[in-house]
Amino acid sequence: MSALGKIRSIRHSGLALVLAGAALLVLALASLAWGDVRLGPGQLAGGLLWRDEFAATILWQIRLPRLLAGMLVGAALSGSGLVMQAYFNNSLASPGLLGVSAGGAAGAVVAIGSGLAAFALLTVPLFAIAGALAATFGVILLARRGASTERLLLAGVAINALLGAVTSYVLSAQTVSYERNAQLVFWLIGGLEDRTWEHIWMAAPIVPAVLLLLPLGRSMDLLSLGAAEAQSLGVDVPRLRRNLLGLSTVLTALATAVAGTVGFVGLVVPHILRLLLGPEHRRLVPHSLVGGAAFVVGCDLLGRCAGGIRLGVVTALVGAPYLLWLLRRAER
Amino acid sequence: MSGAALSLREVAVPGRLQPLSLELPPGLVVGLAGPNGSGKSTLLAVAAGLLPGAGRERNDVRWNGDATAALPALERGRRAAWVPAEARFEFGFTVRSVVAQGRFAHGDDGAGVDEALARLDLAGLAERPVDRLSGGERQRVLLARAVATAAPLQLWDEPLAPLDPRHALEVLALARSLVRAGGTVVFSLHDLRLAQELDFVVLLESGRLRAAGAPAEVLTPERVRTVFGVESRLRSSLCLSLP
Numbered sequence: 213m214s215a216l217g218k219i220r221s222i223r224h225s226g227l228a229l230v231l232a233g234a235a236l237l238v239l240a241l242a243s244l245a246w247g248d249v250r251l252g253p254g255q256l257a258g259g260l261l262w263r264d265e266f267a268a269t270i271l272w273q274i275r276l277p278r279l280l281a282g283m284l285v286g287a288a289l290s291g292s293g294l295v296m297q298a299y300f301n302n303s304l305a306s307p308g309l310l311g312v313s314a315g316g317a318a319g320a321v322v323a324i325g326s327g328l329a330a331f332a333l334l335t336v337p338l339f340a341i342a343g344a345l346a347a348t349f350g351v352i353l354l355a356r357r358g359a360s361t362e363r364l365l366l367a368g369v370a371i372n373a374l375l376g377a378v379t380s381y382v383l384s385a386q387t388v389s390y391e392r393n394a395q396l397v398f399w400l401i402g403g404l405e406d407r408t409w410e411h412i413w414m415a416a417p418i419v420p421a422v423l424l425l426l427p428l429g430r431s432m433d434l435l436s437l438g439a440a441e442a443q444s445l446g447v448d449v450p451r452l453r454r455n456l457l458g459l460s461t462v463l464t465a466l467a468t469a470v471a472g473t474v475g476f477v478g479l480v481v482p483h484i485l486r487l488l489l490g491p492e493h494r495r496l497v498p499h500s501l502v503g504g505a506a507f508v509v510g511c512d513l514l515g516r517c518a519g520g521i522r523l524g525v526v527t528a529l530v531g532a533p534y535l536l537w538l539l540r541r542a543e544r
Numbered sequence: 545m546s547g548a549a550l551s552l553r554e555v556a557v558p559g560r561l562q563p564l565s566l567e568l569p570p571g572l573v574v575g576l577a578g579p580n581g582s583g584k585s586t587l588l589a590v591a592a593g594l595l596p597g598a599g600r601e602r603n604d605v606r607w608n609g610d611a612t613a614a615l616p617a618l619e620r621g622r623r624a625a626w627v628p629a630e631a632r633f634e635f636g637f638t639v640r641s642v643v644a645q646g647r648f649a650h651g652d653d654g655a656g657v658d659e660a661l662a663r664l665d666l667a668g669l670a671e672r673p674v675d676r677l678s679g680g681e682r683q684r685v686l687l688a689r690a691v692a693t694a695a696p697l698q699l700w701d702e703p704l705a706p707l708d709p710r711h712a713l714e715v716l717a718l719a720r721s722l723v724r725a726g727g728t729v730v731f732s733l734h735d736l737r738l739a740q741e742l743d744f745v746v747l748l749e750s751g752r753l754r755a756a757g758a759p760a761e762v763l764t765p766e767r768v769r770t771v772f773g774v775e776s777r778l779r780s781s782l783c784l785s786l787p
Contacts, residue, residue, distance in 0.1 A: 301634045430653075434645050436635050441628060441686075444592050445693065446621020446649030491635035 228489060232499055234371030236283075236506040242280070243513050244275050261413055270479040281407040281470055282512050282523075286414045286477060288467040289313075290504020291425055293478020295460040298432040299453065303486065304361050304538065306479035307464040308531075311347045311371030313475065317399050318341025318375040318382075323381035324395050337414050337469040344465035347371050348457060402472035402524030404512050415470040421459050422501055428455065429494035436493070474508070474524050476531020481507050483538070545562035547708055549697055549728035550591055553604040557595055559684060560586040564753040566746065570608075570696075570726060573719045575739040575759070576732040578748035579772055584732040585629060587748065588699045592626035593729065603762025607697055620748070624697040629732075631682045636673035639666055639685050646692030660692040665711065679706040691722070698722060700731035704738075713786050736763060736776065747771065 245251045251259065251267055259267025293306040307313045323329045323339035354367035383396055398405075432454050434442035443449045467474065481504045484494060489495050508523065511530065515521035551568035556563040561583045568574055573697050587611040589595050590603055593612035597603040599695045607623050615623065625646070633642075643660055644653040661667050669677070671740040683706045690698055695739055698719070704712045716738075723743075730746075739745050745753040745762040749771045753760040768776040 301632075303634065430648060433637070433641070434648055437633060437637065437642065438590070438628070438631070440594050441626075441631075443594055443617070444621065444624070444626035445645060445689075446618045448617035486635070491637050492641060507557070 289477035308475035315347025360417025402474035403522035
């Protein structure tokens with residue numbers, strides 16, 4: 213407890229953000245250096261500056277896109293989870309548990325399975341956004357705002373099952389080629405393998421979406437303590453709600469379009485940060501973005517070190533026990 | 545007309561509040577009385593502009609003559625403060641940061657916060673997380689947040705119910721001092737003896753306005769009998785006051 217107190221005492225300074233940024237930087241460098249071919253510091257610098265042809269090819273073709281995809285996906289999912297928690301006044305809301313990730317995946321799978329994905333680069337993210345939006349509205353219909361944890365999680369179970377069925381249908385009913393099948397499976401078990409610059413461009417709207425999130429911290433504080441209260445204190449609640457819902461859905465959908473369903477990031481990262489830094493969103497928003505990026509890059513690195521375990525598997529292995537621990541703690 | 549701190553014209557909420565009109569002059573401590581389910585909370589939420597209604601059922605609520613529907617959200621936050629009967633805090637914000645939320649509409653988060661904390665006897669709890677407070681302490685946090693808004697119209701839903709005698713008297717004294725400073729305080733209450741002491745009383749029954757005016761005119765023994773089903777008479781009894 214005193215350790216926690218010590219960590220809390222640094223929360224008023226910008227130190228926590230600096231630490232999170234430093235952690236992200238270290239993980240990013242490790243992620244660039246680690247792999248089948250290990251690169252030393254000299255090779256890293258040489259490769260990044262195109263002085264070392266061999267290292268440059270590895271870095272610019274494979275590892276940098278993978279790293280950037282991981283950072284974007286992590287920031288997006290973590291930010292999205294934080295927003296959902298404020299929106300639903302419930303610290304267990306997250307894109308994975310509520311089925312929004314599954315919605316994005318179902319959309320992406322439909323786009324690929326129907327062959328539409330071949331036409332344009334933006335088809336998959338657009339379908340993912342449509343699927344994620346459908347899931348979000350489904351959750352809102354099933355569990356109104358301020359819903360109890362049980363209701364919210366049950367709504368998530370229902371949405372996850374329904375969208376899982378859509379995905380399974382596409383997998384089983386459509387005559388898909390081997391290559392498409394491989395792509396579909398990729399979306400079901402999220403991962404960062406074979407991400408190219410094309411995927412980074414696809415995920416690029418994550419950056420403006422995240423920037424739009426930054427100034428909303430204070431109104432999110434008010435909203436997370438009740439919509440009517442927030443309205444009476446001067447927050448334009450309907451507008452804030454629309455913005456938050458739009459942003460969190462787009463963030464989850466884009467992350468899913470790039471890396472498939474990667475669970476638990478939106479739950480674990482904001483939750484741990486809330487324990488460390490307190491519940492104020494002005495601080496939580498930037499920290500969640502940096503923390504989420506660091507978490508995903510770290511999990512990806514862990515999976516690669518363990519001989520190629522996919523990102524979605526690693527985050528689930530970390531996140532599911534954490535969720536169980538939370539639920540156990542909440543019962544008491 | 546525009547002199548009324550709060551004016552409601554034919555406001556209604558289907559199933560909860562029959563169409564009613566009400567004008568409250570400024571500078572009064574107003575008690576809102578009525579049995580359970582008579583529409584007190586609904587009326588306060590309407591007065592706070594939180595139940596605007598839709599279409600032709602749009603509620604006409606005016607503060608100082610200005611229609612609330614036409615005011616921007618931030619302006620509304622500065623003009624009227626509303627305190628719900630019960631607060632549910634899902635997240636462990638500190639008492640101070642919740643009170644500072646009252647400054648949202650002013651764009652700062654410091655002005656008057658320490659004073660609001662002190663006025664509700666919360667200075668010692670300022671750094672405590674709100675999800676670890678008792679019901680009465682939570683109520684005082686919400687009142688402090690309402691005071692921090694510095695809004696001239698204060699609408700409080702059963703502020704005294706969870707409070708101990710001393711804090712209840714302090715809140716009453718706070719209402720009086722806000723009114724002296726030019727504000728208007730409207731709050732719902734069940735204690736008819738206390739209502740007798742206020743400047744103005746609004747009496748509701750099953751979503752209808754039964755009477756509004758000076759306490760002695762509104763809370764007549766006959767009306768108290770028909771509305772609340774209790775007999776009332778004046779006699780000397782235990783009187784509590786702040787030392």
